[in-house]
Amino acid sequence: MEEQAIKVEKLTKRFGDFTAVDEISFEVTKGEIFGFLGANGAGKTTAMRMLCGLSIPTSGNASVVGFDVYEQTENIKRNIGYMSQRFSLYEDLTVIENIKFFGGIYGLRNKQIKEKSDSLIERLGLQNETKKLVGALPLGWKQKLAFSVALIHEPQIIFLDEPTGGVDPVTRRQFWEMIYEISEKGITVFVTTHYMDEAEYCSRVTIMVDGRIEALDSPRKLKERFNVSSMDEVFYLLARGAKKAVI
Amino acid sequence: MKQFLIFIKKEFAHVLRDRRTLLILFGLPVVQILVFGFALSNEVKNSRVVICDYANDESSHKLISKIEASQYFDVEKITMTYNQIEKSFKEGKIKAAIVFPVNFDNDLQHLHKAQVQIISDASDPNTGNTINNYLSTIITDYQVQLIENIKVPLRISTEIRMLYNPQLKAAHNFVPGVMALVLMLVCVMMTSISIVREKEMGTMEVLLVSPYRPILVILSKAIPYLLLSLLNVASILLLSVYVLELPIIGSVWLLFLESTLFIITSLCLGLLISTRAKTQQEAMLFSMMGMLLPTLIFSGFMFPVENFPWVLRMISNLVPARWYYIIVKTVMVKGLGFSSIWKETLVLVAMTFFLLVVSLKNFKKRLA
Numbered sequence: 001m002e003e004q005a006i007k008v009e010k011l012t013k014r015f016g017d018f019t020a021v022d023e024i025s026f027e028v029t030k031g032e033i034f035g036f037l038g039a040n041g042a043g044k045t046t047a048m049r050m051l052c053g054l055s056i057p058t059s060g061n062a063s064v065v066g067f068d069v070y071e072q073t074e075n076i077k078r079n080i081g082y083m084s085q086r087f088s089l090y091e092d093l094t095v096i097e098n099i100k101f102f103g104g105i106y107g108l109r110n111k112q113i114k115e116k117s118d119s120l121i122e123r124l125g126l127q128n129e130t131k132k133l134v135g136a137l138p139l140g141w142k143q144k145l146a147f148s149v150a151l152i153h154e155p156q157i158i159f160l161d162e163p164t165g166g167v168d169p170v171t172r173r174q175f176w177e178m179i180y181e182i183s184e185k186g187i188t189v190f191v192t193t194h195y196m197d198e199a200e201y202c203s204r205v206t207i208m209v210d211g212r213i214e215a216l217d218s219p220r221k222l223k224e225r226f227n228v229s230s231m232d233e234v235f236y237l238l239a240r241g242a243k244k245a246v247i
Numbered sequence: 248m249k250q251f252l253i254f255i256k257k258e259f260a261h262v263l264r265d266r267r268t269l270l271i272l273f274g275l276p277v278v279q280i281l282v283f284g285f286a287l288s289n290e291v292k293n294s295r296v297v298i299c300d301y302a303n304d305e306s307s308h309k310l311i312s313k314i315e316a317s318q319y320f321d322v323e324k325i326t327m328t329y330n331q332i333e334k335s336f337k338e339g340k341i342k343a344a345i346v347f348p349v350n351f352d353n354d355l356q357h358l359h360k361a362q363v364q365i366i367s368d369a370s371d372p373n374t375g376n377t378i379n380n381y382l383s384t385i386i387t388d389y390q391v392q393l394i395e396n397i398k399v400p401l402r403i404s405t406e407i408r409m410l411y412n413p414q415l416k417a418a419h420n421f422v423p424g425v426m427a428l429v430l431m432l433v434c435v436m437m438t439s440i441s442i443v444r445e446k447e448m449g450t451m452e453v454l455l456v457s458p459y460r461p462i463l464v465i466l467s468k469a470i471p472y473l474l475l476s477l478l479n480v481a482s483i484l485l486l487s488v489y490v491l492e493l494p495i496i497g498s499v500w501l502l503f504l505e506s507t508l509f510i511i512t513s514l515c516l517g518l519l520i521s522t523r524a525k526t527q528q529e530a531m532l533f534s535m536m537g538m539l540l541p542t543l544i545f546s547g548f549m550f551p552v553e554n555f556p557w558v559l560r561m562i563s564n565l566v567p568a569r570w571y572y573i574i575v576k577t578v579m580v581k582g583l584g585f586s587s588i589w590k591e592t593l594v595l596v597a598m599t600f601f602l603l604v605v606s607l608k609n610f611k612k613r614l615a
């Protein structure tokens with residue numbers, strides 16, 4: 001088993017004249033919670049899409065769980081999970097139907113889906129809600145359910161794109177507990193966020209500015225380096241220099 | 248394959264759970280058939296007429312009772328003054344008036360020709376025309392009867408024979424039109440909305456990140472709508488045969504085969520719209536403005552394309568529904584076979600192919 005979950009070397013993506021991602025390089029260790037920060041338009045989403053196999057890079061190299069982002073996107077997709085702030089569940093399907101559908105899409109066998117959904121429902125305490133439409137669930141539950149569904153095929157890495165946008169502080173806190181839990185099980189977490197307090201929870205963070213990586217270290221070391229007391233200030237110091245991005 | 252079936256099952260769940268979608272899917276064809284069939288018919292029934300009978304003799308009475316007996320006319324009143332007619336027209340009470348001159352019977356008996364004046368309200372030219380035709384037919388009919396009775400050997404008789412549509416049934420024109428309209432609506436609007444909804448909800452991203460192939464996403468979205476549309480075709484045909492009493496003269500199988508082709512054309516159009524539209528509203532607007540209106544105007548079922556200026560005629564050639572309309576009419580009403588519609592079929596195949604290539608290209612570009 002490889003130690004590095006993600007290896008990125010001079011990865012670049014251009015759209016015409018515009019360079020969205022400019023020769024970024026980094027490595028993510030297995031089981032790490034890797035924070036990916038940056039203002040809107042800094043290139044986070046583009047970088048993440050390339051790593052998920054949704055977008056082919058213009059140049060550079062990258063491998064995700066040992067698979068190449070140019071050639072082996074199929075294999076990458078099989079081994080990663082994905083969740084965005086939009087929760088990505090079907091609101092007009094019931095809890096159990098959503099679980100079955102996403103399990104089915106990943107090619108799990110019926111028996112596996114049954115086992116998975118039973119344990120998932122028990123863990124989330126949704127026993128009485130299985131026949132309810134997802135749209136009728138409170139936001140916090142939807143989010144936890146979406147997170148669990150994103151993990152149903154036992155991926156090695158999970159990509160979380162601003163997973164806690166618009167969620168109350170208590171639910172956010174609980175959500176991070178879930179992230180820690182899976183990280184302890186050895187699943188690598190790749191998370192983008194706008195909340196700097198969340199950045200403090202990460203093992204390491206990168207800060208992207210104008211398509212480049214301006215800083216990459218543990219939150220503690222970054223704060224020491226810039227001689228400030230919070231990640232908020234680190235982010236502000238770096239992002240202020242941006243030309244393209246809007247803060 | 249199992250993934251594919253799971254996906255299709257999910258699509259059906261979306262459709263069956265949304266009352267609005269269901270209503271559009273199954274309520275719309277029924278309503279349209281009934282509205283077009285009974286309310287918006289081109290036939291003019293129960294038109295009110297006033298008869299001004301200066302003659303007041305045997306022949307005029309016979310002719311009046313013939314008009315009264317017709318289901319097309321309600322004789323409002325029989326008067327003796329011309330002024331009365333004008334008044335009734337101005338009040339909008341009547342559609343037509345018939346004036347018998349003095350000596351009507353006498354002229355007919357001795358001169359062998361007599362005149363009747365028909366005045367009709369031409370503010371709606373089509374209705375006016377139709378009424379004139381009906382009245383002339385009744386009068387000619389009476390003439391023929393007279394000739395038989397008095398055995399005058401030579402008289403001109405006109406033989407009117409309506410090819411394909413002897414009873415001048417309006418249903419012949421609009422059933423193919425409604426089919427084109429409903430299929431266009433269901434396929435284009437429903438598919439584009441259902442794909443755009445996934446984009447809006449963020450579920451499309453999840454599907455694309457999964458190992459499920461994008462092309463299969465599209466395919467499994469299209470298949471439920473293909474099946475539902477075929478069901479729609481069946482229900483429209485059943486309604487038209489059993490409620491409107493319009494028989495299918497040609498081959499039912501050919502009709503279904505051609506309908507399947509048209510459905511696929513429409514699905515491709517829906518796909519194209521979905522690659523362009525960002526929100527469900529946008530998709531709906533695109534489908535309404537871009538598809539529904541041209542179908543209504545250019546397919547030829549509301550307005551005869553032959554009467555358009557050449558620019559509009561050229562545009563009408565680009566509307567898939569126009570070709571489908573011709574096909575359905577040919578098969579269903581005229582009862583002709585594939586040899587008479589192969590050109591139209593070819594046009595539809597070409598359109599489908601073009602739309603498919605363009606929309607798949609667009610779809611792929613969006614992904615990159």
